[in-house]
Amino acid sequence: MGRTQLKAQPRSRTLLVVDDREANLVAMEALLGDGDWQVHSVNSGEAALKALLELDVELVLLDVQMPGMDGFEVARLMRGSPHTRYTPIIFVSAIAHTRESVLRGYATGAVDFILKPFDPQVLKHKINTLLAHEHNRRDLQLLSQQLDSARAFNASVLNNAAEGILVVGEDGYITFANPAIAEMLHTRVEDLQGTLLLAHLAAPDVTAPWRESAFYQHWRSGSTYRLHEAQLYKGDGTTLPVALSSSPLPRQQRSMVVIALDMSVVRNLHVQLETQAVTDSLTGLLNRRGFHQALESALARVDRNGKRMAILYIDLDGFKRINDSLGHDAGDEILCKVARLLETCMRPYDIIARMGGDEFTALLDSLDHPEDAARVAEKLIELISVRHRVDGTEVTLGASIGIAHFPDCGQSVDELLRSADMAMYEAKRAGRRQYRFFSAEMNGRAHARLMMEENLRSAIERNDFELAYQPQIMLGSGRLRGFEALLRWPSDDSSQVEPGVFIPLLEETRLIERVGDWVLREGLNQHRQWQKAFGEDLILSVNVSPLQFAKAGLLDSLKRLLDEYQLAPSQLELEVTEGTLMQDLEQSCDKLSRLRKLGVRVAIDDFGTGYSSLAYLRHFELDTLKIDRLFIANMLDSPRDAAVVSTIIDLGRNLGLEVIAEGVESLAQRDWLIANGCDVMQGFLVSPAIDPAQATAFPTQVQWDAR
Numbered sequence: 001m002g003r004t005q006l007k008a009q010p011r012s013r014t015l016l017v018v019d020d021r022e023a024n025l026v027a028m029e030a031l032l033g034d035g036d037w038q039v040h041s042v043n044s045g046e047a048a049l050k051a052l053l054e055l056d057v058e059l060v061l062l063d064v065q066m067p068g069m070d071g072f073e074v075a076r077l078m079r080g081s082p083h084t085r086y087t088p089i090i091f092v093s094a095i096a097h098t099r100e101s102v103l104r105g106y107a108t109g110a111v112d113f114i115l116k117p118f119d120p121q122v123l124k125h126k127i128n129t130l131l132a133h134e135h136n137r138r139d140l141q142l143l144s145q146q147l148d149s150a151r152a153f154n155a156s157v158l159n160n161a162a163e164g165i166l167v168v169g170e171d172g173y174i175t176f177a178n179p180a181i182a183e184m185l186h187t188r189v190e191d192l193q194g195t196l197l198l199a200h201l202a203a204p205d206v207t208a209p210w211r212e213s214a215f216y217q218h219w220r221s222g223s224t225y226r227l228h229e230a231q232l233y234k235g236d237g238t239t240l241p242v243a244l245s246s247s248p249l250p251r252q253q254r255s256m257v258v259i260a261l262d263m264s265v266v267r268n269l270h271v272q273l274e275t276q277a278v279t280d281s282l283t284g285l286l287n288r289r290g291f292h293q294a295l296e297s298a299l300a301r302v303d304r305n306g307k308r309m310a311i312l313y314i315d316l317d318g319f320k321r322i323n324d325s326l327g328h329d330a331g332d333e334i335l336c337k338v339a340r341l342l343e344t345c346m347r348p349y350d351i352i353a354r355m356g357g358d359e360f361t362a363l364l365d366s367l368d369h370p371e372d373a374a375r376v377a378e379k380l381i382e383l384i385s386v387r388h389r390v391d392g393t394e395v396t397l398g399a400s401i402g403i404a405h406f407p408d409c410g411q412s413v414d415e416l417l418r419s420a421d422m423a424m425y426e427a428k429r430a431g432r433r434q435y436r437f438f439s440a441e442m443n444g445r446a447h448a449r450l451m452m453e454e455n456l457r458s459a460i461e462r463n464d465f466e467l468a469y470q471p472q473i474m475l476g477s478g479r480l481r482g483f484e485a486l487l488r489w490p491s492d493d494s495s496q497v498e499p500g501v502f503i504p505l506l507e508e509t510r511l512i513e514r515v516g517d518w519v520l521r522e523g524l525n526q527h528r529q530w531q532k533a534f535g536e537d538l539i540l541s542v543n544v545s546p547l548q549f550a551k552a553g554l555l556d557s558l559k560r561l562l563d564e565y566q567l568a569p570s571q572l573e574l575e576v577t578e579g580t581l582m583q584d585l586e587q588s589c590d591k592l593s594r595l596r597k598l599g600v601r602v603a604i605d606d607f608g609t610g611y612s613s614l615a616y617l618r619h620f621e622l623d624t625l626k627i628d629r630l631f632i633a634n635m636l637d638s639p640r641d642a643a644v645v646s647t648i649i650d651l652g653r654n655l656g657l658e659v660i661a662e663g664v665e666s667l668a669q670r671d672w673l674i675a676n677g678c679d680v681m682q683g684f685l686v687s688p689a690i691d692p693a694q695a696t697a698f699p700t701q702v703q704w705d706a707r
Helices: 022-030 045-054 069-079 097-108 120-149 154-161 179-184 214-221 264-278 288-305 319-326 330-343 370-384 413-427 440-462 501-508 513-533 544-549 555-563 579-584 587-596 629-634 640-655 667-673 691-695
Strands: 004-007 014-017 038-040 059-063 089-093 111-113 164-169 173-175 201-203 225-233 239-250 255-262 306-319 351-356 359-367 387-390 393-396 398-406 435-437 466-474 480-490 537-543 574-576 601-607 624-625 658-660
Touching: 014 022, 014 045, 014 154, 014 537, 022 120, 045 059, 045 069, 045 097, 059 120, 059 387, 069 089, 069 097, 089 120, 097 111, 111 120, 111 306, 120 255, 120 319, 164 179, 164 239, 179 255, 179 370, 214 225, 214 239, 225 319, 225 501, 239 306, 264 579, 288 306, 288 351, 288 359, 306 330, 306 413, 319 393, 330 351, 330 359, 330 387, 359 370, 370 398, 370 435, 413 435, 435 544, 440 501, 466 691, 480 513, 513 537, 513 544, 513 555, 513 601, 513 691, 537 601, 544 574, 544 579, 544 587, 555 587, 579 587, 579 601, 587 601, 624 629, 624 640, 640 658, 640 667
Parallel strands: 014 038, 014 059, 059 089, 089 111, 398 435, 480 537, 537 574, 574 601, 601 624, 624 658
Antiparallel strands: 004 038, 164 173, 164 255, 201 225, 225 239, 239 255, 306 359, 306 398, 351 359, 387 393, 466 480
């Protein structure tokens, strides 16, 4: 069933949008509804074919995956019908943008293949261009039909015609040329008359005698001969792309009329479209598609000359922070600056591309040694890792670079890019602003990481995660302060996947945002169930990832959850690391201040292992310091660790902060902490993390001799 969106004034150009999903049709209508065209939407391939028979459609935006008849079948049937054979088709698809799917799309007659999500402005630009091209094609088709039916022209019509017109005798010599053809070829009418037609034909190359040529054979049979892609020599020796149509004149004239249409404008349009398809519009470098094509060509050359080749995969360190704080215009300016820096560092024949976002690639051809690529990487890091001035603000960038060599790291485009990408992530993990060569070991780690990531995604969908709760006990009284909610991931064999293994991967893949929201909701729901057993003073501590803490809607989300579960803000404590707070000091101070106004408690987790910047600590509005378990484990044997723990306790007391010791496992550790004035402890001495039922039965008072 189709839905047509009309404006007050009817429009002559019609677009047909085909998609089996109602939401996609509504979105496309909203996107394209303000254009200078009429949008007709259908939700199946069968409905699309029916609409094509009923409407004068000039462009089809066609989904690939549809039940019943898919997009490829619709395109094939369109190309088999004379009515729709030349109607432009743009595939719009959310399927994997594989080489096979793209080639199949073009093989069925598509002029473009766009992957969702796409840039609306790019789509509109392509639609306008293709509609203009379709109008040109229809105009040319109409003109050709008119010219085929015309058998005689009077002299004034011929001389004033805009198209080039030649009359050629049965012997192949030009007997008449109008001014238009002379102007097109930059010559005179007199210089054309009396010359052989084939002498002016640059392409196709005709070596056979005139009487064996297609022009003569079609004239003999009384039929029209068309050459859609031909070239004629101009007076200066260059060539002009033309479309030729040769039709026989009445038999008694023993001649044919040859119509020449100047196709240079159309050809330039094709070149422009091809250039845009492989060029990044922001930086002017190649885009992903262009780099793939260049790399394929380079691989063919390397196979022949035996030279080495390397791929550099470059990712900007700190770009997201600049983009988020200064805006996208500043981010675009940075990307353009980096593009120019890359150009200055490369040889003229090296190939540079922007793959998207803040990722660039470079193809270093004809290398003698692998170390040559390392020297280029070092130079790039040095050039990029300086202070850049944007809109009056100085910002610092960095670059992490992965290097993959041909043929050691892969022998195809996909293998080389994948290897370079893995090496780049290895450079990031090593501390950023570094380069790394790809190795087989990385490939193994990357495969394991990929499997783990897929398992994590499945676990999220199946709701496999659980929360365990570790009690926190007041050292002075033995009273239960609260519980820390800890994320657990049970495996199929009833064991636990270590948090130190899967939580970093959750953060890298940004899946931590979904899991973190679930942890907050699950923990607060459990806290509400504890109200009768533990009263209203119980505190729930929840770890918050850097991504969650930086999220703009964190406070609004907390307010909604606290209201939903009818909990006081003071019953919730968010645990953040020092590194999280130090990423953006101004924003951290502002967020901590707003959390304080809301009434939610904030603790610094693992204090002493991160920045430990005392100069900034006094500006943070905090409630709690948590001493890392590493210091607690060694403080009885290490005077240094004991001094650190004692200092943190004194610091917390002087700043009016509560101090919690993590990882307390022995009575001796507990007694030392009591003697030195620590407030709270948690650890195996009291209890490991326990399930909700065990936590519900946990005593509100732990008995021991407080000393």
